[in-house]
Amino acid sequence: MTVLEVDGLHTRFPTPRGTVDAVNEVDLRIEPGEIVGLVGESGSGKSVLAESIMGIVEEPGEIASGDIRLHGESLLDLPESKRREIRGGTISMVFQDPMNSLNPTLTVGEQIAEMVRLHQPVGESVSLPAELKRKLVGSSKNGQAWRRAIEMLESVEIPEPETRASDYPHEFSGGMRQRAMIAMALAAEPDLLIADEPTTALDVTIQAQILDELRELKDAFDTSILLITHDLAVVSEVCDRVNVMYAGEIVERADATELFSDPQHPYTQGLIASTPRLDAPMDSLEPIDGNVPDLIDIPFACHFAPRCPEATRECYEIDPNFRPVDADTDGESNDHVAACLRRGPTEERL
Numbered sequence: 014m015t016v017l018e019v020d021g022l023h024t025r026f027p028t029p030r031g032t033v034d035a036v037n038e039v040d041l042r043i044e045p046g047e048i049v050g051l052v053g054e055s056g057s058g059k060s061v062l063a064e065s066i067m068g069i070v071e072e073p074g075e076i077a078s079g080d081i082r083l084h085g086e087s088l089l090d091l092p093e094s095k096r097r098e099i100r101g102g103t104i105s106m107v108f109q110d111p112m113n114s115l116n117p118t119l120t121v122g123e124q125i126a127e128m129v130r131l132h133q134p135v136g137e138s139v140s141l142p143a144e145l146k147r148k149l150v151g152s153s154k155n156g157q158a159w160r161r162a163i164e165m166l167e168s169v170e171i172p173e174p175e176t177r178a179s180d181y182p183h184e185f186s187g188g189m190r191q192r193a194m195i196a197m198a199l200a201a202e203p204d205l206l207i208a209d210e211p212t213t214a215l216d217v218t219i220q221a222q223i224l225d226e227l228r229e230l231k232d233a234f235d236t237s238i239l240l241i242t243h244d245l246a247v248v249s250e251v252c253d254r255v256n257v258m259y260a261g262e263i264v265e266r267a268d269a270t271e272l273f274s275d276p277q278h279p280y281t282q283g284l285i286a287s288t289p290r291l292d293a294p295m296d297s298l299e300p301i302d303g304n305v306p307d308l309i310d311i312p313f314a315c316h317f318a319p320r321c322p323e324a325t326r327e328c329y330e331i332d333p334n335f336r337p338v339d340a341d342t343d344g345e346s347n348d349h350v351a352a353c354l355r356r357g358p359t360e361e362r363l
């Protein structure tokens with residue numbers, strides 16, 4: 014069964030200058046055990062989409078319309094207490110800055126053990142009062158939860174996990190904190206892990222290690238992952254499928270290999286052309302001119318039109334719906350779609 018289905022999601026923030034439409038009519042699907050990438054420049058709405066899924070959109074921001082379903086059940090209808098249970102349980106999230114999400118006054122081991130305790134019922138006795146459960150599972154260093162925390166630290170390759178579990182977050186290096194965050198997020202054995210730029214602050218070698226670990230952990234725990242990044246190299250490394258987001262909208266979606274071998278949307282093509290590659294000289298990079306527009310009352314139909322080398326007048330006036338991009342070659346529907354008037358089956362192009 015599909016793990017996550019997002020349909021027509023619209024998340025907005027009222028501001029003194031007007032309404033910021035951070036996420037606009039977004040659809041997203043994640044199947045079991047899949048790593049799905051969400052890429053796009055800064056300010057395109059990736060984090061707000063993640064926050065919408067988690068149910069932590071900052072007030073006065075709100076989900077104005079659309080639906081988010083987890084295993085077929087709508088999350089938007091649930092009371093806050095139930096959402097809280099899901100957060101960190103069925104869905105957990107690794108945030109961009111681990112220092113902000115780790116508690117500086119608790120040891121790393123205690124924090125992971127707490128996650129284990131919150132989300133793993135004691136045997137069959139699910140309905141035990143929280144206080145009793147706590148006693149049974151124990152927060153002491155002999156407790157099950159503590160032992161599980163050490164195993165989790167070990168699985169994200171923290172050296173000497175027994176000793177390191179008693180360290181405070183500030184005693185960890187940046188890369189180790191990021192791993193501890195991943196361990197914490199996985200401690201609850203979530204069905205879905207949302208990782209928002211989990212490696213951006215790290216150096217390239219450590220980035221690669223963490224991405225490798227994410228992939229291994231996905232296999233070990235059968236977790237689906239939504240990986241948010243503005244780094245296409247990261248996406249090509251680990252993702253099965255990719256969603257490209259621009260100015261609040263998904264503009265292209267494809268298998269990862271297909272996206273890189275046959276990018277269709279002019280924005281995706283621009284992103285790829287502006288990404289450094291090991292096998293090409295740096296001076297061949299072509300940055301996309303201009304910036305992501307202000308998301309208040311965008312006056313043009315295709316949000317990318319003002320930066321697009323191929324834009325015509327129609328692009329400013331007609332909303333580009335998703336079209337299958339190679340239905341004309343094999344006649345079959347497929348999962349590669351782009352929202353561009355100048356792409357898709359030849360007879361439909363403008």
Ligand SMILES: Nc1ncnc2c1ncn2[C@@H]1O[C@H](COP(=O)(O)OP(=O)(O)OP(=O)(O)O)[C@@H](O)[C@H]1O
Binds near residue numbers: 243
């Ligand atoms: N609390 C808020 N109030 C008002 N506007 C907000 C708020 N949070 C986000 N936004 C706006 O929503 C838009 C999308 O922001 P978001 O953080 O989702 O971008 P992003 O794609 O995650 O960028 P980055 O790669 O820099 O993390 C931005 O224009 C941002 O200013």
Ligand code: NI
Binds near residue numbers: 059
């Ligand atoms: Ni972000």
